[in-house]
Structures are given as structure tokens and as C-alpha cells.
Amino acid sequence: MKEISDLTVPVGLRYTKDHEWAERKGEKVRVGVTDYAQDQLGEIVFVELPNVGDSLEKGQVFGTLESVKAVSEIYMPIGGEIMAVNSVLATSPELVNSSPYEKAWLIELRPQDPAELDALMDQKAYLEMLEKAKAE
Amino acid sequence: MEAGSRRTPLREWHFGHGANMGNFGGYEMPLWYPTGAKEEHLAVVQRAGVFDTSHMAAIHVSGPDARWLLQHCYTKDLEACVGKSRAPLAPGKSVYGAFLNEKGEVLDDSIVAEIAPDLYLVVVNAGMGGAIGCHLSGHAGSRDVAVRDLTDQFGKIDLQGPLAGKIVARILAEPAKVLDSLPYFSFKGHFDPASPFAAAARLWDGTPVLLSRTGYTGEFGFEVFIQAERLVQVWKTLLSVGEPLGLIPCGLAARDSLRAGAVLPLSHQDIGAWPFVNHPWPFALPYAGDGASFTKDFIGRTALEQAAGAGYTYPFAGYDLRKVSAEEGAGVLDEQGREIGKILSCVTDMAIGRYEGRIYSIASPNKPEGFEPRGLCCGFIKVREKLIPGQNVEIRDSRRKIRVEVVADIRPDRTARRALKDML
Numbered sequence: 001m002k003e004i005s006d007l008t009v010p011v012g013l014r015y016t017k018d019h020e021w022a023e024r025k026g027e028k029v030r031v032g033v034t035d036y037a038q039d040q041l042g043e044i045v046f047v048e049l050p051n052v053g054d055s056l057e058k059g060q061v062f063g064t065l066e067s068v069k070a071v072s073e074i075y076m077p078i079g080g081e082i083m084a085v086n087s088v089l090a091t092s093p094e095l096v097n098s099s100p101y102e103k104a105w106l107i108e109l110r111p112q113d114p115a116e117l118d119a120l121m122d123q124k125a126y127l128e129m130l131e132k133a134k135a136e
Numbered sequence: 137m138e139a140g141s142r143r144t145p146l147r148e149w150h151f152g153h154g155a156n157m158g159n160f161g162g163y164e165m166p167l168w169y170p171t172g173a174k175e176e177h178l179a180v181v182q183r184a185g186v187f188d189t190s191h192m193a194a195i196h197v198s199g200p201d202a203r204w205l206l207q208h209c210y211t212k213d214l215e216a217c218v219g220k221s222r223a224p225l226a227p228g229k230s231v232y233g234a235f236l237n238e239k240g241e242v243l244d245d246s247i248v249a250e251i252a253p254d255l256y257l258v259v260v261n262a263g264m265g266g267a268i269g270c271h272l273s274g275h276a277g278s279r280d281v282a283v284r285d286l287t288d289q290f291g292k293i294d295l296q297g298p299l300a301g302k303i304v305a306r307i308l309a310e311p312a313k314v315l316d317s318l319p320y321f322s323f324k325g326h327f328d329p330a331s332p333f334a335a336a337a338r339l340w341d342g343t344p345v346l347l348s349r350t351g352y353t354g355e356f357g358f359e360v361f362i363q364a365e366r367l368v369q370v371w372k373t374l375l376s377v378g379e380p381l382g383l384i385p386c387g388l389a390a391r392d393s394l395r396a397g398a399v400l401p402l403s404h405q406d407i408g409a410w411p412f413v414n415h416p417w418p419f420a421l422p423y424a425g426d427g428a429s430f431t432k433d434f435i436g437r438t439a440l441e442q443a444a445g446a447g448y449t450y451p452f453a454g455y456d457l458r459k460v461s462a463e464e465g466a467g468v469l470d471e472q473g474r475e476i477g478k479i480l481s482c483v484t485d486m487a488i489g490r491y492e493g494r495i496y497s498i499a500s501p502n503k504p505e506g507f508e509p510r511g512l513c514c515g516f517i518k519v520r521e522k523l524i525p526g527q528n529v530e531i532r533d534s535r536r537k538i539r540v541e542v543v544a545d546i547r548p549d550r551t552a553r554r555a556l557k558d559m560l
Contacts, residue, residue, distance in 0.1 A: 001156045042156060042389065043172035043509060045484065046457055064535065068173040069482055071461060073535065096173070122255045 001038060004130050008035045010101055014077065014117055015126035021117065022077040022117055025108065028084075029117060031077055032105045035097065038131060042067040044096040049085040049106060056082070058116055062107060065096060078116035079125065080109035142263075142356040144190035145291055155387060161262025163191035164478050169560030174511075175485045176390035180355050181499050181547075182295030182488040183382035185341035186392055187373055189359070190367060193287040195258040197272060202254050205366045209235055209275055210248060211412065213422035213432040218321075225318045230321050230350060233420045235260075235268055236436030240443055243402045245420070246326040247350060249323055249335055257346070260462055261403045275435065281466045290327050291367030295374065296357035296386075296394075298499070298551045299375040301559040303359055304347070307370070309338040314347060320553050323348035325538065339370065348359040349556070353391065354398020356559055378507035397485030397547035399451050405462075406480045411443035413437065414514075416451055447477065447518050452529070452540040453495060453497040454513035457484045468517045469530040469537075477519030479531050486511040488547050500549045513538065514546045 013021045019037035023030045032133065046066035056062055059077040065072050085107050089095060095104040111117060121129065142163045150157060155166035166188065168393035169175060179185045199206060207214055212233035216222040225231060228248035234242050244264045249257040254475045260268045265287035272541055273283045304329055305311035314337050325337025334344035362370055375383060392402065398414055401407045407415070421440070422431045432435055460466055462479040470476045487498045489509030496503040517531065525544040530537050549558075 001154070039156075042168055043173060045486065048458075061535070063502050066458060066484075068177070068393060069167065070485065071459060071535070094172075 004127070004134060007039070007130070008101065008124050009053045009127055011123045014120035014122065015099070016075065016077045016120055017129065018075050020077045022120060024025075024045075025119060028108045029078065029080065029111050030105045031107050031109065032100055033074060034126075035100050037072075038097045038100045041065055041072055042069055042076070047089040047093045047096065047106070049089070050082050052082050052085060054082045055080070057110075057127060066093075074106065077120060078109075078111050080111040081112065082107055083110050084108040108112065142174050142191070142288075144188055144370055145362045146188045146190065147366050149368060152187065152240075153380075153385065154203065155429075158388070160388055161264075164166055165191055165339070166385070167389045168387040169385050171384055171527040172295045173387065173393065176384060176386035176485045177393050178498065179382060180297045180386060180390065180394055181497065182298070184295065184299040184303055184357070184378060184470050185384055185390065186371065186378070186388035187294040187296065187386050187388075188371070189294045190291040190294055190364070191262035192202070193260050193262065193268075193285070194290065194361075195260065195265055195269050196286060197256045197258055197281060199254055199279075199281040200286070201276070201281040202256055204254060204279060205272060205276055206248060206285075207279045207432060208248070208256075208270055209435050211236060211421050211434060211436070212248065212547065213430075214250075215493045216247075216422070216431055218305065226251055227377055228322050228324065230323060230348060232321075234407065235271060235410055236412055236434070236440075236503065238377035238435060238439060240413070240414050240436040241273060241383065241384030241409045242403065242407040244441040245401065247406060249346075249348065251331075258283055264403075289364065289366045291362050293360045293362065293371055294351050294353070294357065294391075295360060295368070295378075296353040296355050297383075298356050298554075298559060299378075299381045299383070300355075300357035301556055303374065303381060303383055304360075305560060306377040307339050308374055309340055309342065310455070315556055318328065318347070318349050318556055320349050322349075327363055329363070340373075343370065345370075352400055353394035353554070354396070354400065354547060354550040354552050356554050392481075393483045393485055395481045397488065398550055402481060406449065410518075411440055413440050413443045413445040413446055415449035418540065436508050447520055448522055449480065449516055449518045450523055450542045451544075451546055452515060452517055453488075453546050454538055455461040455490060457486070457511035457513055457530070458482055458538055459515075460531050460536060460538055462515070463533055464529070466533040467534060468519055470521075473530075476521055476529070477517055478516055479515065479533075481515035482513060483515055484511045485514050485547050488512050488514075490518065495543075495548055497549050499551070512546075514542065515544075
């Protein structure tokens with residue numbers, strides 16, 4: 001398992017306590033899971049994503065990540081309508097492990113309230129949360 | 137000691153090699169290494185893998201009444217258990233069975249190895265050395281038998297996979313001698329240098345080992361019992377001589393998916409505090425030729441004979457790799473949607489897939505051209521009514537429902553029973 005100092009946590013993204021990230025891309029917001037999440041889950045072998053056009057609230061389950069050991073739910077960091085899903089993951093789920101912030105983005109959504117994005121943790125706050133969880 | 141705080145001598149090595157660690161049976165153990173559990177699983181099916189299994193416990197049972205005590209407590213009939221001819225257990229042979237309580241419930245499963253007519257090595261699961269040792273002592277009465285818990289007094293490495301023979305030959309002092317006539321469920325040597333049996337199997341540097349043709353992956357291979365202080369050096373040497381053949385270290389996640397695909401139970405999960413009957417492991421019980429009555433008396437026998445209604449345990453295989461969690465509230469539904477039981481284990485065997493409905497392994501000699509398995513969900517269910525192989529049921533947890541097939545076997549073309557001479 002990676003030490004916190006070995007984790008990649010890019011500046012400029014927003015983070016949730018469930019280890020999703022969200023990034024503003026013009027009118028859309030792109031969502032994925034963090035390096036910490038993929039490291040904890042182990043090798044991802046299957047990714048289940050929602051249908052384009054679905055509207056989901058902040059905190060609702062939008063899909064699952066399946067590793068050899070476990071199935072984990074992934075939650076909407078903010079509410080909105082699903083504009084696109086990353087279809088590459090259907091055949092290459094292992095990208096979640098190798099490129100969690102770039103190639104393995106999960107969904108793009110149209111936010112129902114852009115202010116929800118600003119309420120999420122920034123890089124510094126997310127790292128602090130990880131440190132605190134580790135200390136406990 | 138708190139849960140998860142017990143360590144094997146290899147803990148630092150695991151950490152140093154980036155293992156994702158987790159608690160198993162009170163020990164801090166590697167779940168997978170950076171290569172990932174999928175690659176580890178495939179390595180054992182196609183090449184070879186090594187597992188640190190030093191968390192497992194063992195008990196020495198010795199004395200003139202040692203055999204009597206095991207006949208009384210163990211589910212195998214030691215007088216009729218070896219091979220198709222049901223020969224008595226003899227020195228150098230081992231068998232798989234279980235220890236039950238009076239209610240016929242499983243305390244633990246175990247391999248019993250006869251080292252000599254008055255000396256047996258009883259190998260049990262992590263953390264179970266004390267409990268099974270006490271159970272055996274408690275039933276010894278005034279008999280002339282000594283029970284000694286060897287927990288943490290030895291290390292163990294499981295070398296598993298079709299290339300395991302070629303690899304183990306490279307670390308043995310006299311490979312031709314040691315590997316001659318070593319069939320499935322037999323062993324040679326002893327890990328205690330003071331044992332008179334230690335000379336029968338030594339490594340390149342003279343380290344004595346107990347080398348056993350067993351394992352828990354369904355694939356060809358060995359369990360190597362060794363003094364704890366020699367464990368790290370032997371582990372490193374195995375990896376360096378095995379690396380050119382594709383040997384990699386494997387964690388408990390791959391061990392779990394390999395054993396489930398091989399239809400082997402995980403103690404306290406697939407077998408446990410319910411009567412040990414109506415399951416895919418009748419060979420672990422002393423059934424007579426009629427498959428119904430028992431050939432000997434043993435603790436739990438009466439309860440098993442009266443255990444109608446205890447439910448039925450079946451292996452299953454899914455149609456893709458998606459699985460469900462065997463969590464609280466998860467269950468098994470029949471074709472009418474009625475809840476008929478629970479999920480015991482549910483994992484993904486990454487080495488198998490279906491082609492026109494039939495299951496093939498990546499190692500199947502007759503696999504269809506271009507066949508690349510994506511993995512299948514598999515495991516065990518325990519249901520109230522009898523099912524037959526080929527029948528479909530649904531397994532569900534809080535997030536999904538999956539159709540799976542009750543099967544007689546899961547991963548085909550396993551190598552565990554292959555003749556050693558064909559594997560060198």
C-alpha cells in the first residue's frame with residue numbers, strides 16, 4: 001500500500017470524503033476516483049457506470065468499481081445530469097489503477113448547482129483528511 | 137495480542153515489496169503485491185507463485201495412542217483413506233479432513249500427516265493451534281498421547297503452479313532423490329533439525345524441510361515447512377531461482393480466488409458452526425462404499441447421522457466476473473424469486489470464462505481458439521433445498537442481483553493431481 005507521501009493528489013481538483021475527485025471542464029464537471037481509492041481497492045477488473053441522461057443527486061451511487069476482492073460503490077460528488085461515461089473502461093478497467101486522474105475519468109456531468117463543486121475539499125484539505133484518518 | 141498484530145518472519149519483506157496488507161486469522165498478511173491479485177492468480181494457474189503461509193498453525197500429536205486420538209476426533213478414517221484402494225494412512229502420507237464438535241459442527245479443517253506410526257503433524261488454520269490442541273488434549277483422557285501446539289514455531293511457504301516442480305528442484309540438495317515417488321498428498325522430511333526424519337529432505341545449504349505435495353490452490357505444487365529463522369532466506373532464494381520461470385509472490389486474495397475456483401472450502405466461512413454434511417467435500421468424511429453410512433466412530437458422527445434438514449452447500453459459477461458481497465442481508469433466490477439460502481463465498485476466478493456456456497480455463501488444453509477469459513464469479517451457497525448442477529439461482533446483495541449456475545466443478549483442467557515426473 002502507498003504511504004500518503006507517495007500518493008498523487010493533483011492541485012486544482014476537488015475531492016470528497018469517499019475519495020472521488022471532480023474537475024471543472026468548462027460547462028461540465030469530470031469525475032473519477034483518487035489514487036488513494038484505487039490503491040485501497042487493488043486491481044480493478046470491472047467498472048459499472050450509469051446511463052447518459054440519468055440525473056442523480058449529490059451523494060447518490062452512480063456506479064461500482066469491482067476489484068478481485070471487493071465491489072465498491074462510487075458516489076456523485078455533486079448533483080447533476082450524466083453527459084458522458086468513459087466507455088474505454090469497459091474493456092480496460094485496469095486504467096483506474098494506472099491513470100486514475102487522466103485516462104480513467106468515470107463520468108462527465110452537467111452540474112445542477114455549480115456552487116456544490118466549490119463546497120468540496122481542495123487538495124490541501126483532502127490530504128489533511130487522509131493524514132487524520134491514518135492517525136486514528 | 138490485538139487482532140491483526142501477529143506477524144510472520146516475512147512481514148518486513150512484504151512491506152518492503154509494496155504489499156497491501158490485511159488481517160487474516162489475527163496475522164498481518166499480504167493481500168496482494170503491486171502486480172495485483174489478478175496477475176498473481178493467473179501466475180499460479182499458468183506458471184508458479186509463492187505464498188507466505190506461516191500464519192497457519194500445526195500440532196504434533198505423539199505417543200502410542202496418537203492414532204487412536206485422531207481416529208476419535210478427526211473425520212477421516214485413518215485405516216481406510218489413502219488412494220482409490222482406501223489403504224491405511226502410513227508414514228509419509230497425509231489426508232484432508234475436519235475436527236467436529238458433538239453437534240457435528242466444524243471446529244476447523246486440517247491436513248493430518250503421518251510422520252511415523254506414533255507421530256502425526258496436524259496442520260490447521262491461522263490462530264487455531266491452541267483451540268484444536270485443547271480439543272485434542274481434552275479428548276485424550278488417560279490415554280498415552282502428547283499434544284504439542286507448534287504455533288509460530290515454524291514457517292511455511294506454499295509454492296504452487298505447474299512450474300513448481302522445476303523450481304523446487306533448484307533449491308533441493310538432492311532433487312532427484314527427494315522428488316522420486318512423491319505423489320499428491322505425500323511428504324518427506326521434517327523442519328526440526330533435531331528430528332530423525334529431517335535428513336530426508338534438505339535444501340541446498342543443508343536446511344531441513346518438510347516438503348509436502350499439497351497446497352490449497354487446486355494447482356500442482358508443494359507446501360514447504362521450515363524453521364522460522366530460515367524462512368526469509370529460503371523465500372528470497374526461491375524467488376531468485378524461480379524468477380526466470382515467471383515465479384511471483386502472491387497474496388491471500390489470489391489464494392482465496394484460486395481455492396474457491398478449485399472448489400475448496402475456507403474454514404469458518406464455507407464450513408463452520410453447522411453440521412458438516414450435504415456439501416461438495418464428502419471425501420473429508422469416512423463414508424462407506426454406500427456413501428451414506430460411516431466406517432468408523434468419531435466425535436460428531438451421531439449428530440451428522442441425524443442432520444436431515446441441515447441444508448445443502450453447493451459450488452456455483454456465474455456468467456461474467458461480477459460478484460456480490462457475502463454480506464449481512466445477502467441471499468440466494470430460486471427461479472420463482474423465493475429466498476432459499478445464503479452466500480458463503482463469492483469471489484472471481486480470473487483464469488476462467490465461458491464459451492458457448494461451457495467453462496474453460498486459460499490453461500485448458502482444449503480451449504477454443506482465441507479464448508481469453510475475463511473471469512467468472514464463483515463460490516459457495518448454502519440453501520435449504522436440494523439443487524442439481526445446471527440449475528440456475530440468483531444471488532443478491534444490497535446493490536445487485538446476479539444469475540449463477542449451480543455446478544459440480546468450477547475451474548477445469550487443474551494441475552494439483554498431475555504426476556510429479558511429468559512436471560519436472
